[in-house]
Amino acid sequence: MTTRTVTPRALAIEGGTPTRTAPWPTYDKGDRLLGEAEEAAAVRVIRSRRLFRYDTRPHTETEVGRFEERFRGFCGSAGALAVSSGTTALALALMAAGIGPGSRVACPVFTFAATPSAILLAGAEPVLVPVDENLHIDLDALAKTVSHVDAVMAVHMRGAAEDMDAIVALADQAGVPVFEDAVPAMGVRLRARQLGTFGLAGAFSTQSDKSINTGEGGILVSDDLGLVARAAVLSGAYEGRVRRHFATAELDDLALPLYSFRMDELRGALAAAQLDSLPLRLERLSTNYTRISGELSGLEGIRVRRPIEGAILGDALLLMIESGAATDAEWFARALRAEGIDARAFGDPTDRNVRAFWNWRFLGKDTDGPNGPLASSVRHVARTVDIPLSASMDEQDCADLVSAVRLVAHHLPSARTLA
Numbered sequence: 001m002t003t004r005t006v007t008p009r010a011l012a013i014e015g016g017t018p019t020r021t022a023p024w025p026t027y028d029k030g031d032r033l034l035g036e037a038e039e040a041a042a043v044r045v046i047r048s049r050r051l052f053r054y055d056t057r058p059h060t061e062t063e064v065g066r067f068e069e070r071f072r073g074f075c076g077s078a079g080a081l082a083v084s085s086g087t088t089a090l091a092l093a094l095m096a097a098g099i100g101p102g103s104r105v106a107c108p109v110f111t112f113a114a115t116p117s118a119i120l121l122a123g124a125e126p127v128l129v130p131v132d133e134n135l136h137i138d139l140d141a142l143a144k145t146v147s148h149v150d151a152v153m154a155v156h157m158r159g160a161a162e163d164m165d166a167i168v169a170l171a172d173q174a175g176v177p178v179f180e181d182a183v184p185a186m187g188v189r190l191r192a193r194q195l196g197t198f199g200l201a202g203a204f205s206t207q208s209d210k211s212i213n214t215g216e217g218g219i220l221v222s223d224d225l226g227l228v229a230r231a232a233v234l235s236g237a238y239e240g241r242v243r244r245h246f247a248t249a250e251l252d253d254l255a256l257p258l259y260s261f262r263m264d265e266l267r268g269a270l271a272a273a274q275l276d277s278l279p280l281r282l283e284r285l286s287t288n289y290t291r292i293s294g295e296l297s298g299l300e301g302i303r304v305r306r307p308i309e310g311a312i313l314g315d316a317l318l319l320m321i322e323s324g325a326a327t328d329a330e331w332f333a334r335a336l337r338a339e340g341i342d343a344r345a346f347g348d349p350t351d352r353n354v355r356a357f358w359n360w361r362f363l364g365k366d367t368d369g370p371n372g373p374l375a376s377s378v379r380h381v382a383r384t385v386d387i388p389l390s391a392s393m394d395e396q397d398c399a400d401l402v403s404a405v406r407l408v409a410h411h412l413p414s415a416r417t418l419a
């Protein structure tokens, strides 16, 4: 018989008073953390009348060029290229490395639909690899797959680092390059190294709910300057403009197509302004996440996703429902929403969530056969509840979240039957 604390409060989903009525702070509800620095940057660009990165100015005098230089330094990489989105940054990295039509790229099933989409954009075929109970790539499965692919795309989904040393070691044995979808993890360090810098190239996004918010945007980093130069041409550095990045670039730029995935000056200026406040945002996310996940550890019936060596951004809280039942996860998310907390169950069939890989019909193949190789991944993803955490969360927001999760966990249908 399990002893549990008696909670007098009724659930809002069952007619009780909600934990909170204030909107949960997420970027699409007005939470933006944009201030005077961003306003000044945007006004400066508009007043300059120079919105295109490749006008007559040298690279280091453009907004995008300055952002690239600073971001490169932030990551400790040799080269950086700012582009139109995280997806195009990923696709350009692959294309610039010669991964295209006829190539197969392994990627974990737990990711945003943009990861396999970027592989398709490069002309290659995504090969889905199962994930373990913490939604990290299953290393045994990767070991079996890696010799049948041309590249591996690691994904730090929901800001949680993958075990990059293990992934790189497996890929090295098979002689294939590793790319990092670090879109959700800008600024996260694993073993004292920035995520996105472990493989041949890493990609980030500056879309609105990322560590840096320019509405849309992305940036790739690599120590391979030839790769960055080819990516620059592919992104639209035409008629020799690639030499503004790399004066000595030795490449026939007319041999590469131009896809116009460039970043513009307004976004470059906004992104650079936000690099100044990035450490503060990272610190806030980390402090809130540490507090919340600590206060929710040891709770019966649910488990907080375990990050590798604590390397996680902290902009999302993933709760695994121990019973493993997708219906419990759906109920849990619904009950949290009624308490005033944004929450989604990845496996909710009424929610066409693009993070649930069985919804990726664009791949044109069955990804969720009940006895297929991905069946255990379906269970791991489907029992997970996803809660956005903003850097602007205050003490009250954190306290509300902890209290609501505890309350809902107390009433969890599968836990009730244990009591």
Ligand SMILES: Cc1ncc(COP(=O)(O)O)c(C=O)c1O
Pocket (backbone or CB within 6 Å): 085, 086, 087, 088, 111, 112, 114, 115, 155, 157, 181, 183, 184, 204, 205, 206, 207, 217, 218
């Ligand atoms: C894991 C992952 N990869 C790629 C992307 C795509 O980034 P963007 O929207 O900038 O193209 C996202 C977007 O959220 C993502 O979560």
